[in-house]
Amino acid sequence: MTMTASTPAITAVGLRKSFGDQVVLDGIDLQVAEGTVFALLGPNGAGKTTTVQILSTLIGADGGEMRVAGHDVVKEPDAVRAAIAVTGQFSAVDNLLTGEENLILMADLHHLGRREGRRRAADLLERFDLAEAATKRAVTFSGGMRRRLDLAMGLIGEPRVVFLDEPTTGLDPRSRRTMWQIIRDLVAGGVTIFLTTQYLEEADHLADLIAVLDRGKLVAEGTSAELKRLVPGGHISLQLADPAGLERAARTLGEVSRDDEQLILQVPSDGGVRSLRALLGRLDDESIAVEGLSVHTPDLDDVFLALTGHPDNQKEAVR
């Protein structure tokens, strides 16, 4: 399959989906250029998985136009399926089969022929560091191995577009690094990646373009650098000794958020040494005793606070 560079690998216009009276996706527009990594960032329940399920033809949308790899998702689902691979949050491997048998099952379903199927299976086992696991049943695999086998199974048909739904959720840091390297290698080979993640760090490392999904709507879209400009640069958390000190510090420092019970002040800051020194200097000048101090760099909570005006766990709390 050939696509011109100007053809986006994935487009969606006005994508809508409700389950019962719960609106999950409320009119989403997406465009992903071929050969790039697109990250859909959002908390649990934002609609990330639903978006992947619709774009990968697993479930139908209520409205909107979607094209993947040059084909209409609704009218030509099989053409889309032939061009994609999907790796879900919960790995879709056959537990009763071995690593190699799982791969050959996929090769057979792609009608690759016996010899070519075995060749690709052996190649993927090697590439994904699964050679040892080839003859073991998948049920005995560790989380990282399952995730790698899961992705390898998708790649046997040489897809042009790969959907990765939270590919590193629940993995240990080493397995996460391995998965990131695999994703980078895929992109180097010209594959388009549609990634969902809860981790800003992951999107930051991998994605060319990041879209932030919140309560079924895209609230921001841009490169990692562009998004970071939207986010205040973290904060410094100060632990005060007594309520009087808290009151004085709050007056001295101006715009802060305070927690009167815990005697904590949060001061916006880029976390740099210079601003830290300046802050401590001002507190010294007023002779305010600080018991403790910690520096917070921006995380997903900050992104959400900045973009939506509510912390990302609010949705979970409302349920």
Next chain:
Amino acid sequence: MTTLAYTVSDAATMLRRSLRHMLRYPSLTFFVVGIPVVLMLLFVCVFGGTMGAGLGGASSGRAEYLRYVVPGIIVLTVATAAQGTAISIAMDMTEGIISRFRTMAISRASVLTGHVVGSMIQTMLGIAAVIGAALLLGFRPAAGPAGWIGAIGVLAMTALALIWLCVALGMVTKSVEAASNLPMPLMLLPFLGSGFVPTASMPAGMRWFAEHQPFTPIIEALRGLLTGAPVGSSAAVALAWCAGITLFGYLWARALYNRDPVAR
């Protein structure tokens, strides 16, 4: 390759997967064969003497009852095997692998077809094992080649009907536990028909139910074909029931498979 060739190839791939599952998860196969054999031993060796006396046949007793009960046991085997189908379908559906199949360009029918053909093979092997056990107990069927072919035909039709029904039951449930419980009435029906005692010995209401439920004509047709008793209209009634249940089970299963999977 043409679309049909792809469909056949995909179904064959899925069948290989199902057969491999049976080898890797043998307890399900043991269960399919084990329950009918244990019930046969119970009914023949423990109850057989008394039950045989009640039949009032020429050589009344254990041997007479064995001759009577084996067709019922064989049909029971089909029901337990179909219950195994519901369990393996539910296991598949609760794991992510079916979602993967749905997002691949493979024939949609192939997933279920692979399961059905695999279950047919499992059921027929189970029936052969149960007949083997019956022969060891002293069962001596009177059927000639035509009788055996007819018996195998009736059993294959019955198996196809119950398997498609259980494919749907395995999909309509949300868990493997529920899938193993839901087909339970199928295992009871041979008891509530002519499987273990003649319907004539039952009280009026029970008897009416026993004579009009699908398992009775199936068991009667099989009994006639195997033991040389008159088959009468039971074969035609049995085949009509099987055709109806197959069609219902197939359409239901297809509708369940084609609907959107419930979002997590």
